[in-house]
Amino acid sequence: xxxxxxxxxxxxxxxxxxxxxxxxxxxxxxxxxxxxxxxxxxxxxxxxxxxxxxxxxxxxxxxxxxxxxxxxxxxxxxxxxxxxxxxxxxxxxxxxxxxxxxxxxxxxxxxxxxxxxxxxxxxxxxxxxxxxxxxxxxxxxxxxxxxxxxxxxxxxxxxxxxxxxxxxxxxxxxxxxxxxxxxxxxxxxxxxxxxxxxxxxxxxxxxxxxxxxxxxxxxxxxxxxxxxxxxxxxxxxxxxxxxxxxxxxxxxxxxxxxxxxxxxxxxxxxxxxxxxxxxxxxxxxxxxxxxxxxxxxxxxxxxxxxxxxxxxxxxxxxxxxxxxxxx
Numbered sequence: 001x002x003x004x005x006x007x008x009x010x011x012x013x014x015x016x017x018x019x020x021x022x023x024x025x026x027x028x029x030x031x032x033x034x035x036x037x038x039x040x041x042x043x044x045x046x047x048x049x050x051x052x053x054x055x056x057x058x059x060x061x062x063x064x065x066x067x068x069x070x071x072x073x074x075x076x077x078x079x080x081x082x083x084x085x086x087x088x089x090x091x092x093x094x095x096x097x098x099x100x101x102x103x104x105x106x107x108x109x110x111x112x113x114x115x116x117x118x119x120x121x122x123x124x125x126x127x128x129x130x131x132x133x134x135x136x137x138x139x140x141x142x143x144x145x146x147x148x149x150x151x152x153x154x155x156x157x158x159x160x161x162x163x164x165x166x167x168x169x170x171x172x173x174x175x176x177x178x179x180x181x182x183x184x185x186x187x188x189x190x191x192x193x194x195x196x197x198x199x200x201x202x203x204x205x206x207x208x209x210x211x212x213x214x215x216x217x218x219x220x221x222x223x224x225x226x227x228x229x230x231x232x233x234x235x236x237x238x239x240x241x242x243x244x245x246x247x248x249x250x251x252x253x254x255x256x257x258x259x260x261x262x263x264x265x266x267x268x269x270x271x272x273x274x275x276x277x278x279x280x281x282x283x284x285x286x287x288x289x290x291x292x293x294x295x296x297x298x299x300x301x302x303x304x305x306x307x308x309x310x311x312x313x314x315x316x317x318x319x320x321x322x323x324x325x326x327x
Contacts, residue, residue, distance in 0.1 A: 003312035004069065005295050006281075009059060009304045011039035011090075012048030017203065020094030022184055026125075027090065027302025035094065041304035042088040042280045042325070047193045050304070059084065059306065071277045071309025071327075085115075085327055086254050088280055088304060089187040090124075097179045098200040098211070099133055099154065102192070103221040104173040111217070112194045116173045119189035120249045120256060122323065123167040124284055127182030130163045135176055135227020142219045145198075149215065154199050159227050168248050169230055174223040186284055188325055190253050196221065243269045243316070248323075259322040261288055268315040271307075277326040279307040288318020 011029065019037025023029055029039060040048040044060035052062055063069055063084060070084065102108075102117035109115065121132075137159040148154040158176070161169075163183055171177050176198060179185060196218035197211065205211040237244045242263040248256040263269060268291065273279055281290075287300045292312040299305055299320075307314065316322075 003292075003310050004308040005292065006290060006297060006305050006307045006311060006314070007052045007054065007059070007062070008297055008299070009042055009306055010051040010053050011041040011304070012043060012050060014038040014040070014048065017205070018093060018095040018097055018181075020092045022092040022094075022125075023090055023302075026184065028300070029302055037092060039090040039302070040087065041090060041282060041302075042084070042086070042306060043191070044084040045087055045191050045193055052306075068310070069278060069308035083191055084278075085191055086280070086325060087189050087191045088282055088323075088325060089189070090302065091179065091183075091185045091187055093179045093181055093183045093185070096181050096201065098197045098203075099158065099176060099178045100195050100197050101176045101218050101222045102171075102173050102196070103194055103217075107221050108192060108194050114194050115190050115192045117190050117192040117194055118173045118251065118253055119171045119187055120251075120254070121169045121171065121179070122186045122188075122248060122256070122258075122284075123163055123165055123169075123183060124186055125184040126163045126165055126167075130182035131160045131180040132163050132169065132183065133158045133176065133178035133180070134161050134169065134171075134230055135159045136224060137226060139226050140224040142224065145219060145222075145224065146215070149199060159229060161229050167232055170249055170251070174221055175227070176218075176222050186282060186323055188249070188254055188256050188323070198222070240269065242267050245324075253327070255326050257324045259316075259320075259324055261286070261316055261318055261320045261322060263288075263317045263319070268317050271314040271316050273307055273309070273311050273314065276309065278309050280325040281305045281307060282323040282325065284321050284323055286318060286320030288316055288320040288322075291315045291317065
């Protein structure tokens with residue numbers, strides 16, 4: 001049975017000052033940018049839409065013309081248009097990211113006319129000693145946070161968590177957080193670009209001025225209670241011939257599975273899709289081929305393929321690790 005074809009995407013790129021070179025070095029994205037901080041590999045957000053390589057149209061344009069590609073139950077409608085509800089990034093933190101927080105849907109829609117931002121991080125690589133910030137190490141009040149900022153002692157109040165390759169972290173809206181230097185991360189999040197900086201190490205932006213903070217808004221949406229250090233969840237691998245898979249995260253906004261593809265000779269692995277959701281396949285290691293009737297797409301480390309709902313029957317071949325994101 002013939003269905004809709006998958007689409008290889010080309011990322012939007014961001015040159016935030018804390019970025020490095022690893023998105024080109026490790027993923028061969030060949031984007032002439034330094035610093036190269038983020039690759040938005042699957043996005044319809046106006047701040048950085050991904051491009052469908054075959055047509056050179058934005059993914060946003062393609063989905064606007066045919067919202068059925070998203071499937072049922074996942075359409076978010078803002079200003080009369082159907083949106084991709086998720087955004088997928090590759091992040092290279094050469095330096096520490098700012099200490100920040102994201103609002104929930106209610107606050108973000110009311111104040112910013114965007115969706116809120118809950119996200120998940122999957123650690124692709126971490127240098128020895130790498131850390132992230134996850135909430136506070138004690139219960140705080142708003143005025144205590146302001147005082148710590150004034151005295152440049154906020155870092156003493158934050159919960160610092162060591163980071164290792166293959167760790168995963170779920171960052172719910174309202175959690176004060178920061179990715180630390182030396183982390184290479186795949187981020188799956190709601191389609192939002194609302195970030196409130198609480199602290200930024202007094203760094204200077206491109207305009208020669210201190211980068212702006214958003215302390216008042218941050219304190220309105222932040223969870224100021226003490227945060228227990230997140231434990232790595234138990235992860236169970238399920239095996240079929242040529243592929244192992246594990247559930248990394250499931251919430252009301254997205255589901256993420258990791259596929260470990262290892263086929264030999266002519267062996268192929270069925271990729272099961274349903275009519276209820278699109279899938280975004282992000283290759284985080286290795287390479288492979290995606291097959292369908294009259295369709296073949298090579299993919300390499302760093303590539304993201306958008307698989308529409310009601311897609312054609314598909315099979316995979318290769319040696320690769322893939323993050324399969326759906327709703």
